[in-house]
Amino acid sequence: MQQTWWPWFALIGLGLYHGLNPAMGWLFAVALGLHRHSRLTVLMSLLPIAAGHALAVGTVAMLVIGAGLVIDHALIKTATGVLLIIWAIYHLFYRGRHRLRIGMQTGYAGLLAWSFLMAAGHGAGLMLLPVLMPLCLPAVPSLPDAGPSTPLLLAFAAVGLHTVTMLLVIGIVSILVYDWLGVGFLRTGWINLDLLWSIALLGTGILVFLI
Amino acid sequence: MPTWKPDPTFYPSPRLAVAAPPEKLAYVASFDPTRKQKDVLAVVDLEEGSASYGDIVGRVEMPMLGDELHHFGWNACSSCLCPNAPHPHVERRYLVVPGLRSSRIHILDIKPDPKSPKVVKVIEPEDLAKRAGYSRPHTVHCGPGGIYVTALGDAEGKGPGGVFVMDHESFEVLGRWEVDRGPQEFAYDMWWHLGHDTMVTSEWGTPDMFENGLVPELLLGAKYGRKLHFWDLQKRKHVQEIDFGAQQQLVFELRPAHDPTKAYGFVNCVLSLENLSSSIWTWYRDGDKWAVQKIIEIPAEPADPDQLPPALKDFKACPPLVTDIDLSVDDKHLYVSCWGTGDFLQYDVTDPLTPKQTGKLRIGGIVSRAGHPKAKGPLNGGPQMVELSRDGRRIYFTNSLYGAIDAQFYPDGIKGWMVKIDAKEGGGMAMDPGFFIDWPAGHLPHQIRLQGGDASSDSYCYP
Numbered sequence: 001m002q003q004t005w006w007p008w009f010a011l012i013g014l015g016l017y018h019g020l021n022p023a024m025g026w027l028f029a030v031a032l033g034l035h036r037h038s039r040l041t042v043l044m045s046l047l048p049i050a051a052g053h054a055l056a057v058g059t060v061a062m063l064v065i066g067a068g069l070v071i072d073h074a075l076i077k078t079a080t081g082v083l084l085i086i087w088a089i090y091h092l093f094y095r096g097r098h099r100l101r102i103g104m105q106t107g108y109a110g111l112l113a114w115s116f117l118m119a120a121g122h123g124a125g126l127m128l129l130p131v132l133m134p135l136c137l138p139a140v141p142s143l144p145d146a147g148p149s150t151p152l153l154l155a156f157a158a159v160g161l162h163t164v165t166m167l168l169v170i171g172i173v174s175i176l177v178y179d180w181l182g183v184g185f186l187r188t189g190w191i192n193l194d195l196l197w198s199i200a201l202l203g204t205g206i207l208v209f210l211i
Numbered sequence: 212m213p214t215w216k217p218d219p220t221f222y223p224s225p226r227l228a229v230a231a232p233p234e235k236l237a238y239v240a241s242f243d244p245t246r247k248q249k250d251v252l253a254v255v256d257l258e259e260g261s262a263s264y265g266d267i268v269g270r271v272e273m274p275m276l277g278d279e280l281h282h283f284g285w286n287a288c289s290s291c292l293c294p295n296a297p298h299p300h301v302e303r304r305y306l307v308v309p310g311l312r313s314s315r316i317h318i319l320d321i322k323p324d325p326k327s328p329k330v331v332k333v334i335e336p337e338d339l340a341k342r343a344g345y346s347r348p349h350t351v352h353c354g355p356g357g358i359y360v361t362a363l364g365d366a367e368g369k370g371p372g373g374v375f376v377m378d379h380e381s382f383e384v385l386g387r388w389e390v391d392r393g394p395q396e397f398a399y400d401m402w403w404h405l406g407h408d409t410m411v412t413s414e415w416g417t418p419d420m421f422e423n424g425l426v427p428e429l430l431l432g433a434k435y436g437r438k439l440h441f442w443d444l445q446k447r448k449h450v451q452e453i454d455f456g457a458q459q460q461l462v463f464e465l466r467p468a469h470d471p472t473k474a475y476g477f478v479n480c481v482l483s484l485e486n487l488s489s490s491i492w493t494w495y496r497d498g499d500k501w502a503v504q505k506i507i508e509i510p511a512e513p514a515d516p517d518q519l520p521p522a523l524k525d526f527k528a529c530p531p532l533v534t535d536i537d538l539s540v541d542d543k544h545l546y547v548s549c550w551g552t553g554d555f556l557q558y559d560v561t562d563p564l565t566p567k568q569t570g571k572l573r574i575g576g577i578v579s580r581a582g583h584p585k586a587k588g589p590l591n592g593g594p595q596m597v598e599l600s601r602d603g604r605r606i607y608f609t610n611s612l613y614g615a616i617d618a619q620f621y622p623d624g625i626k627g628w629m630v631k632i633d634a635k636e637g638g639g640m641a642m643d644p645g646f647f648i649d650w651p652a653g654h655l656p657h658q659i660r661l662q663g664g665d666a667s668s669d670s671y672c673y674p
Contacts, residue, residue, distance in 0.1 A: 022294065022297060022299075023297050027294040027297070028294040028295055030294070031293075031294045031295075031672055031673055034472075034673055034674055035406055035471070035472050035674065101445060102295055102445065103295060103405075103408035103444060103445045104295065104405060104406045104407070104408060104471065104672065105406075105407060105408045106295075114295065183223035183224060183227075183673045184223060184224075184227050186217065186223050186292055186299070187216075187217060187219070187221070187222070187223070187227075188216060188217075190216070190217050190292070190299050191215060191216060192213055192214060192215050192216070192299075192300045194213070194300065195213050195215075195300070
C-alpha cells in the first residue's frame, strides 16, 4: 500500500510547498486586497492564481501522457531527469530575468496569466514529474482501488489534488498576512525559497533517475 | 551570492520604511566643472556620536576625466519586494553612477567597505549607444525587474531622449524601455506609481540645449521642456502628455506619493517666462485621465541689477529657480530648493492640492549670499539637490546645479558646501548649526544618496 500511496502524499506536499512560496501568488492577492481595501479581493484573486497554477502543472501532465503514448518510458524518464537538472541550474543562475508584464491594476484574467507564467517559468509542473510519471505512465502500477485508472483521469486527479492543497495553503497564508501578520512579516519571513526551489528541482531531477 | 533573507534595507511599505534606523553614511556626487581632475563619489559620515561626524571620510575617483557626475541610484531597493515581480534576495549593494557628460556608467560596490566603495564595472558610452540607442544618462531608479535610467540624448546626442533598463545584478544594458514613445521628445526625470502601473517622465532638453549652459534665445523662446508624460508601465507605451503652457520652462523633479495606492505627485517648474517665478504642480488622477494643478507659485524678488549676473540684469529681479524638490516618505512634507534666492521651504502637503508653508530658511542665494553659523562669511550657490532621511527628521542639501549653469547664475564661481536641516515633529525646521561641509576646492557637490535608502530612492508596492 505504502508504495502506491506515496505519489498522492507527495502531491499534497508539493501543493503545500508551492502554496507557501510568495512568488506563486498569495502575496499578489494580499497586495491587491490592500490596494482595494477588500478581503474579498484577496480571496477572489486566489481563484485565478490557483487556476493559472493548475494550467501550468496540467500542461506538463498532458505532455507526459502524450509522450507516454509514443515514446519509450525509459527514455521519457531520462529526458525528464536531464531537463529538471538543467532547469535547476538555469533557475539558480537566471532566476527572475523575466520582465514584468502584469501590474497592480490587473484583473482576474491578468492574474491567471501571471500565475501560469510564474508557475511555468519556475518549473512548478516539472517538479511534479517524478510523481506524475508513475501515475500517468500506465506501465507503472497505480492506485489499486481508485476505480477508473486511465492515465488521463489520474492526471486530472493529481493536478486537482495538488491545486486544491495549494489553494487551501494560499488561502490560509494570505488571510493570515492580510488580517494579522501584515506585510512587515516579509522583511524577515521571506526566506530565499528561490534557492530552495533550485535545490528541489535538482533533487527531483536526481530522484527521477532513482525511481 | 544569494542571501537567505531579504536585504534588511528593503521595506514593503513606506509606513514601515519611516521606522528605519538613522542613516550612517551619505554618498555625494562630486565633480570638477573644469574637467581637469577626475570626478569623485564622496562619502560623508553621518553617524551621530562618531568622531568624524559631518566629515568627508571617503572619496572614490572615477577612472576617467570629464564625467560630470550628477544623479545616481541603487541597483536594488524596496520595490524588489513587489508581489508581481519579486526579487527579494537581491542586495542593495551597488551604486549606479552615470557621468551625465561622458555617458559612462560606473558601478560601485559598497559592501566590502561602505566608506570606500570600489568601481567594479564601467559601461562605456559606446556600449550604451549600441544596446539602447541613448546617451547622457541621468536619473537612476531601482524598479521592478531592473534598473531604470533616463537618458537625455540619443546615441548621437540629439533627441529624442528616453528611458533604458539595466539588469540589477549583471548591470548589462538590456535596451530601450519605450515600445511606443508617442509625441515624447525631451527627457529628464522619471518615476512611477507602482500601484497604478504608471510611469511619469519630465522634460529638460537635448544635450546641445544645455551642455554649454542654458541658451537664452531658446529659454525666452520657450523651447525647453514644459511637459509631463504618462506611460503604461507594463505595456511601455505613452498614454498622455500634459503641456504646462508656453510660459512654463523646465519641468524637472518628479516626486510621486510613496504610498502606492495614492495617484498623485509633485513636480517643480523652474521658470515662468511671464514673471520669473517658479512653481510646484500636483499631478493627480481625474477620472480615467491624469490632470495637473499649480499649487504653489514662488515669486521672483526685485533686485539691484549690480547684484545680478549678466543674464538677469535686464530683469532687475532674482528668480527663485526652484531646481529640486523632495517629498518625505510619509507623503506629508514637501521640501523646495530655491537655488536662485537661497530659500529652502517646507510645505505640509497632507492635502496635495492645498499646501501649507510650515518652514523657511535661507542660505546662499544670488543676491542674499546668506551665511551659516559654522561657515566664515557669505556663501554662494543655493539650496539645490535635497535628500531626506527615511524617518523625515534629517534633511541634507548641496549647492551646485550643473557646471555650465552654475557659471551663468553665479559667475564668481560657486564654492561647494553641504548642510543639514533638522525637521521638527509635526512641521517646521531649523538649520543644524554644527553641520557644514566646506566642500574641497576643485570639486562641486550634487546629488546625495543616504546609505540604506532615502526619500527619493525607494518605491513600494504595499500601502
